[in-house]
Amino acid sequence: MQQWRDAKSRHRDALLFFRVGDFYELFHGDAEEGAELLGLTLTARNNGAAAKVPLAGVPAKALDDYLARLVRMGRRVAICDQVEDPALAKGIVKREVTETITPGTVLADALLDERRNNFLASVLRGPGGAYGLATLDVSTGELSARLVPEGELRSELGRLEPSEVLLPRTLAEDPHVESALRPGTPRTVRDDWIFEEDVAAEELRKTYAVQSLAGFGFQPTDGLIVRAVGAMGSTSGRSVPLASPTCGRSRSSGGAGSCCWTK
Numbered sequence: 001m002q003q004w005r006d007a008k009s010r011h012r013d014a015l016l017f018f019r020v021g022d023f024y025e026l027f028h029g030d031a032e033e034g035a036e037l038l039g040l041t042l043t044a045r046n047n048g049a050a051a052k053v054p055l056a057g058v059p060a061k062a063l064d065d066y067l068a069r070l071v072r073m074g075r076r077v078a079i080c081d082q083v084e085d086p087a088l089a090k091g092i093v094k095r096e097v098t099e100t101i102t103p104g105t106v107l108a109d110a111l112l113d114e115r116r117n118n119f120l121a122s123v124l125r126g127p128g129g130a131y132g133l134a135t136l137d138v139s140t141g142e143l144s145a146r147l148v149p150e151g152e153l154r155s156e157l158g159r160l161e162p163s164e165v166l167l168p169r170t171l172a173e174d175p176h177v178e179s180a181l182r183p184g185t186p187r188t189v190r191d192d193w194i195f196e197e198d199v200a201a202e203e204l205r206k207t208y209a210v211q212s213l214a215g216f217g218f219q220p221t222d223g224l225i226v227r228a229v230g231a232m233g234s235t236s237g238r239s240v241p242l243a244s245p246t247c248g249r250s251r252s253s254g255g256a257g258s259c260c261w262t263k
Contacts (some may be wrong), residue, residue, distance in 0.1 A: 001027070001082075002093050003018075004016070004018050004080070006096070007078070007080045007096070007097050008028075008030075009089070009096060009186070010097065011076075011078040011100065013076055013188075014075075014076040014078040014100060014133040015033065015034055015070065015075060015076070015077050015078070016030055016077075016078045016097075017058075017063065017078070017079050017080065018080045018095070019060065019079075019080060019081045019082050021096060022059060022060050022061075023057040023058065023059060023060060023139070024057060024058055024060055024063055025055060025056070025057040026055070026057065026263075027053055027055055028054055028057045029054075030051060031053075031054040031055050031056040032054050032056075034056045035056045036078070036226070037069075037070065037073060037075070038058070038066055038069060038070070040057070040058065041056065041057040042054060042055070042056050043055050043056070049171040049236065050227065061130060063079075065216065067101060070097070070235065071101065071102075071103050071106055072103075074164075074184065074185075074186035075101045075103075075186075076100070076101070076104055076186075076188070077100070077101045077102075078097050078099070078100050078101075079097065079098055079099045079100075080096065080097050080098070081095060081096065081097075081098045081099075081168045082094070082095055083095060083096050083098070087180060102120075102164050102188065103118075103120065103163040103164040103186045104118065104120030104121070104136075104138075104162060104163045104164025104165075104166075104186070104188075105120055105138050105164070106118055106138075106139065106163075106208055107138060107139055112139055116129070116161070117137045117138055117140070117160075118137055118138075118139055118165065119134070119135045119160050119161070119163060119164075120136050120137075120162065120163065120164050120232060121133065121134070121135045121157065121160065121164070121165045121166065121167060122136075122164075122165075122166040122228040122229070122231055122232035122250050123138075123153075123157075123164035123166070123167055123171065123177060123228070124167070124168050124171060124195050124224065124227055124231070125171055125174065126147070126224045129149075129150050129178075130147045130148060130149055130150065130224070131145075131147070131148045131149075131150065131153050131177075131224075132145070132147060132148075132224035132225050132227055132228040133145065133146055133147075133148045133153075133157075133228060134146075134225065134229045134232050135160055135162060136232055140204055143234075145225040145228055145229050146225070147224060147225065150176055151209050153176055153177070153180045154176075154179060154180035156180075157180045157181060158180070158182075161182065162185065162189070163185075163186070164186045164188060165177075165181060165186070165187050165188070166187075166190065166231065166232055167187055167188070167189050167190070167217075168190065168191070168192045168194070168195045168231075169189050169190065169191055169192055170188075170192055172187070172189045179201035184235055190231070193259050194231045195227050195228075195231045196227065196248055197223045197226055197227050197260065199230070199231075200226050200227045200228075200229065200230020200231050201213060201226050201230060203230045203231075203233055204216075204226070204229065204230045204233065207233060213226065220258075224252055
């Protein structure tokens, strides 16, 4: 169980599907939650101690069906796979988390709704009351980022209908964000430092091996937008697909800006 504990410690907010032979198994609280959500049979295994460990499993060949159901419920899932041939392994087969799936970072066609975009949105509040908003569809590479006045946040998020929203911890209970989101929209809350401008900018520069973000269309006054985009790339675990701007930039009379990129 040590491999499971190590993986779970790094993915505490996800249901961890742990590959064992021809099955993916859930243990402890994950097994109990998975049994309730997916209608799985809850059993137990002897862990060599007085207490038995709750266990539920699904066949590996049916995993996508169960993942699709969990994504529709707004749950985060981590897949821990065997990363070496069991026939060649010396001792316990090595396992690692090879994929993390959330409602806003789905790539597999079987888990997507072909009738709509699958947006991951990143939202943070600026000192002047405006919000920085970045949206990414990782399945198409469509990315946009903009400043949104407080009074327009609800209509903007309503138009985009994000599948998942990324928020800094200090914004987790913001009443304006709460009222702007559809009931039940999955939220991923991360520490505030991930959204700091220097951290977000460095994440983007490191990812794309550049010294400046100017080539991507960012301006010196776009700190809030950089923070939203950079935090999203860091948290999604995927490279945000920045390219040269294809839609140009616009400035409203209030000075709010927007950028749009595609693959």
